[in-house]
Amino acid sequence: MACTIAETGLVACPRCDLLHREPDRAENCTVSCSRCGVVLATPRAGAFTRVFVLALTAMILMVAAVYFPFLELQVAGLNNRTSVLDAILAFSSGLLLPLSVALAAFIVLIPSLRFAAVAYTLWPLVFDRPPFQYARPAFRLAERLRPWAMAEIFVLGVSVALVKVAGMASVGLGPAFWAFCALVVVAALHDNFMCRRTILKSLEQNAQ
Ligand SMILES: [Zn+2]
DSSP states (O other): OOETTTTEEEEOOOOTTOOOOSSSSSSSEEEEOOOTOEEOOOOHHHHHHHHHHHHHHHHHHHHHHHHSSEEEEEEETTEEEEEEHHHHHHTTTTGGHHHHHIIIIIIOOOHHHHHHHHHHHHHHHHHTTTOOTTTTHHHHHHHGGGGGHOOOOOHHHHHHHOOOOHHTTEEEOOOOHHHHHHHHHHHHHHHHHOHHHHHHHHHHHOOO
Protein backbone atom coordinates (compact mmCIF):
# COMPACT_ATOMS: atom_id res chain seq x y z
CA MET A 1 0.00 0.00 0.00
CA ALA A 2 1.32 3.48 -0.85
CA CYS A 3 2.19 5.37 2.29
CA THR A 4 1.85 9.09 2.57
CA ILE A 5 3.92 11.36 4.73
CA ALA A 6 1.43 14.06 5.55
CA GLU A 7 3.94 16.54 7.00
CA THR A 8 6.12 16.71 3.90
CA GLY A 9 3.55 15.83 1.22
CA LEU A 10 5.63 12.93 -0.14
CA VAL A 11 4.34 9.64 -1.49
CA ALA A 12 6.45 6.47 -1.66
CA CYS A 13 5.94 4.22 -4.69
CA PRO A 14 4.58 0.88 -3.40
CA ARG A 15 6.80 -1.08 -5.83
CA CYS A 16 10.18 0.69 -6.01
CA ASP A 17 10.03 3.04 -2.98
CA LEU A 18 10.87 6.13 -5.05
CA LEU A 19 9.60 9.23 -3.27
CA HIS A 20 7.34 11.61 -5.19
CA ARG A 21 5.99 14.99 -4.27
CA GLU A 22 2.26 14.59 -3.76
CA PRO A 23 0.37 16.10 -6.73
CA ASP A 24 -1.78 19.14 -5.85
CA ARG A 25 -4.85 18.07 -7.74
CA ALA A 26 -4.91 14.60 -9.23
CA GLU A 27 -8.66 14.46 -9.68
CA ASN A 28 -8.77 14.23 -13.47
CA CYS A 29 -5.55 12.45 -14.35
CA THR A 30 -3.72 9.24 -13.52
CA VAL A 31 -0.44 9.76 -11.68
CA SER A 32 2.22 7.07 -12.20
CA CYS A 33 5.65 6.44 -10.68
CA SER A 34 8.33 8.12 -12.82
CA ARG A 35 10.70 5.15 -12.40
CA CYS A 36 8.59 1.96 -12.60
CA GLY A 37 5.23 3.26 -13.87
CA VAL A 38 3.04 1.87 -11.08
CA VAL A 39 -0.20 3.87 -10.66
CA LEU A 40 0.00 6.18 -7.61
CA ALA A 41 -3.33 8.00 -7.99
CA THR A 42 -6.32 7.58 -10.30
CA PRO A 43 -9.06 10.02 -11.36
CA ARG A 44 -11.61 10.03 -8.55
CA ALA A 45 -15.16 9.88 -9.91
CA GLY A 46 -14.59 7.15 -12.52
CA ALA A 47 -12.48 5.03 -10.19
CA PHE A 48 -15.01 5.14 -7.35
CA THR A 49 -17.88 4.18 -9.67
CA ARG A 50 -15.90 1.27 -11.14
CA VAL A 51 -14.93 -0.14 -7.74
CA PHE A 52 -18.47 0.40 -6.36
CA VAL A 53 -20.07 -1.44 -9.31
CA LEU A 54 -17.56 -4.30 -8.99
CA ALA A 55 -18.26 -4.62 -5.23
CA LEU A 56 -22.01 -4.69 -5.94
CA THR A 57 -21.54 -7.29 -8.73
CA ALA A 58 -19.46 -9.43 -6.36
CA MET A 59 -22.23 -9.36 -3.73
CA ILE A 60 -24.88 -10.42 -6.28
CA LEU A 61 -22.61 -13.23 -7.56
CA MET A 62 -22.06 -14.35 -3.96
CA VAL A 63 -25.82 -14.78 -3.43
CA ALA A 64 -26.02 -16.87 -6.63
CA ALA A 65 -22.90 -18.84 -5.63
CA VAL A 66 -24.37 -19.78 -2.25
CA TYR A 67 -27.94 -20.69 -3.16
CA PHE A 68 -27.75 -22.26 -6.64
CA PRO A 69 -26.61 -25.89 -7.05
CA PHE A 70 -22.81 -26.09 -7.06
CA LEU A 71 -22.22 -29.66 -8.15
CA GLU A 72 -24.23 -32.58 -9.45
CA LEU A 73 -22.86 -36.05 -8.89
CA GLN A 74 -24.14 -39.16 -10.65
CA VAL A 75 -22.89 -42.55 -9.56
CA ALA A 76 -24.53 -45.99 -9.90
CA GLY A 77 -27.88 -44.48 -10.86
CA LEU A 78 -27.90 -42.16 -7.84
CA ASN A 79 -28.11 -38.45 -8.45
CA ASN A 80 -27.05 -35.87 -5.87
CA ARG A 81 -27.15 -32.11 -6.20
CA THR A 82 -25.55 -29.89 -3.64
CA SER A 83 -25.11 -26.17 -3.03
CA VAL A 84 -22.46 -24.39 -0.95
CA LEU A 85 -25.12 -23.79 1.72
CA ASP A 86 -25.79 -27.56 1.86
CA ALA A 87 -22.04 -28.18 2.21
CA ILE A 88 -21.79 -25.70 5.09
CA LEU A 89 -24.83 -27.17 6.85
CA ALA A 90 -23.59 -30.75 6.33
CA PHE A 91 -20.80 -30.17 8.89
CA SER A 92 -22.93 -28.16 11.31
CA SER A 93 -23.37 -30.87 13.94
CA GLY A 94 -20.95 -32.54 16.31
CA LEU A 95 -17.16 -32.30 16.13
CA LEU A 96 -17.11 -30.83 12.64
CA LEU A 97 -18.95 -27.67 13.70
CA PRO A 98 -15.74 -25.54 13.68
CA LEU A 99 -15.15 -26.63 10.05
CA SER A 100 -18.67 -25.50 9.17
CA VAL A 101 -18.13 -22.12 10.85
CA ALA A 102 -14.73 -21.66 9.14
CA LEU A 103 -16.19 -22.60 5.74
CA ALA A 104 -19.06 -20.13 6.15
CA ALA A 105 -16.75 -17.37 7.42
CA PHE A 106 -13.85 -17.59 4.95
CA ILE A 107 -15.84 -18.35 1.81
CA VAL A 108 -19.11 -16.49 2.28
CA LEU A 109 -19.30 -14.11 5.26
CA ILE A 110 -15.90 -12.38 5.18
CA PRO A 111 -15.84 -11.76 1.39
CA SER A 112 -19.48 -10.50 1.52
CA LEU A 113 -18.78 -8.24 4.50
CA ARG A 114 -15.71 -6.86 2.77
CA PHE A 115 -17.56 -6.01 -0.46
CA ALA A 116 -20.48 -4.54 1.54
CA ALA A 117 -18.07 -2.33 3.54
CA VAL A 118 -16.42 -1.06 0.34
CA ALA A 119 -19.84 -0.39 -1.26
CA TYR A 120 -20.98 1.46 1.91
CA THR A 121 -17.79 3.58 1.89
CA LEU A 122 -17.98 4.48 -1.80
CA TRP A 123 -21.74 4.96 -2.33
CA PRO A 124 -21.82 8.68 -1.34
CA LEU A 125 -18.41 9.38 -2.94
CA VAL A 126 -19.71 8.13 -6.32
CA PHE A 127 -22.28 10.97 -6.22
CA ASP A 128 -19.78 13.52 -4.86
CA ARG A 129 -21.54 13.66 -1.51
CA PRO A 130 -19.90 13.63 1.96
CA PRO A 131 -19.15 10.07 3.14
CA PHE A 132 -21.38 8.24 5.62
CA GLN A 133 -20.62 8.60 9.32
CA TYR A 134 -18.91 5.21 9.66
CA ALA A 135 -17.22 5.20 6.24
CA ARG A 136 -13.67 5.31 7.67
CA PRO A 137 -14.05 2.39 10.12
CA ALA A 138 -15.93 0.47 7.39
CA PHE A 139 -13.09 0.96 4.89
CA ARG A 140 -10.49 0.06 7.52
CA LEU A 141 -12.47 -3.14 8.26
CA ALA A 142 -12.59 -3.97 4.53
CA GLU A 143 -8.80 -3.60 4.35
CA ARG A 144 -8.26 -5.76 7.45
CA LEU A 145 -10.51 -8.51 6.06
CA ARG A 146 -8.73 -8.63 2.69
CA PRO A 147 -6.26 -11.43 3.55
CA TRP A 148 -9.07 -13.52 5.08
CA ALA A 149 -11.43 -13.55 2.08
CA MET A 150 -10.68 -16.93 0.49
CA ALA A 151 -13.33 -17.54 -2.18
CA GLU A 152 -10.53 -17.96 -4.78
CA ILE A 153 -8.79 -20.64 -2.74
CA PHE A 154 -12.10 -22.48 -2.42
CA VAL A 155 -12.60 -22.54 -6.22
CA LEU A 156 -9.03 -23.76 -6.68
CA GLY A 157 -9.49 -26.47 -4.04
CA VAL A 158 -12.78 -27.63 -5.55
CA SER A 159 -11.26 -27.74 -9.06
CA VAL A 160 -8.41 -29.97 -7.84
CA ALA A 161 -10.87 -32.24 -5.96
CA LEU A 162 -13.08 -32.49 -9.08
CA VAL A 163 -10.22 -33.94 -11.12
CA LYS A 164 -10.02 -36.78 -8.56
CA VAL A 165 -13.80 -37.29 -8.27
CA ALA A 166 -14.35 -37.20 -12.05
CA GLY A 167 -12.73 -40.66 -12.32
CA MET A 168 -15.23 -42.21 -9.90
CA ALA A 169 -18.52 -40.48 -10.71
CA SER A 170 -20.09 -38.37 -13.40
CA VAL A 171 -19.75 -34.76 -12.26
CA GLY A 172 -21.89 -31.87 -13.49
CA LEU A 173 -21.02 -28.27 -12.69
CA GLY A 174 -23.96 -26.19 -11.46
CA PRO A 175 -24.58 -22.45 -11.98
CA ALA A 176 -23.03 -21.71 -8.56
CA PHE A 177 -19.65 -23.05 -9.70
CA TRP A 178 -19.59 -20.57 -12.60
CA ALA A 179 -20.85 -17.81 -10.28
CA PHE A 180 -17.87 -18.54 -8.01
CA CYS A 181 -15.48 -18.44 -10.98
CA ALA A 182 -16.97 -15.07 -12.07
CA LEU A 183 -16.67 -13.89 -8.46
CA VAL A 184 -12.94 -14.65 -8.46
CA VAL A 185 -12.46 -12.57 -11.64
CA VAL A 186 -14.63 -9.70 -10.32
CA ALA A 187 -12.78 -9.72 -6.96
CA ALA A 188 -9.41 -9.57 -8.75
CA LEU A 189 -10.59 -6.63 -10.91
CA HIS A 190 -12.03 -4.95 -7.79
CA ASP A 191 -8.69 -5.17 -5.96
CA ASN A 192 -6.78 -4.06 -9.03
CA PHE A 193 -8.89 -0.95 -9.67
CA MET A 194 -9.13 0.10 -6.03
CA CYS A 195 -6.73 2.93 -5.24
CA ARG A 196 -6.68 2.88 -1.42
CA ARG A 197 -4.77 6.11 -1.19
CA THR A 198 -7.33 8.02 -3.27
CA ILE A 199 -10.23 6.64 -1.20
CA LEU A 200 -8.54 7.42 2.14
CA LYS A 201 -7.65 10.91 0.95
CA SER A 202 -11.23 11.53 -0.13
CA LEU A 203 -12.54 10.37 3.24
CA GLU A 204 -10.03 12.59 5.07
CA GLN A 205 -10.83 15.68 2.99
CA ASN A 206 -14.56 15.26 3.43
CA ALA A 207 -14.21 14.69 7.18
CA GLN A 208 -12.51 18.08 7.66
ZN1 LIG B 1 8.02 2.99 -8.65
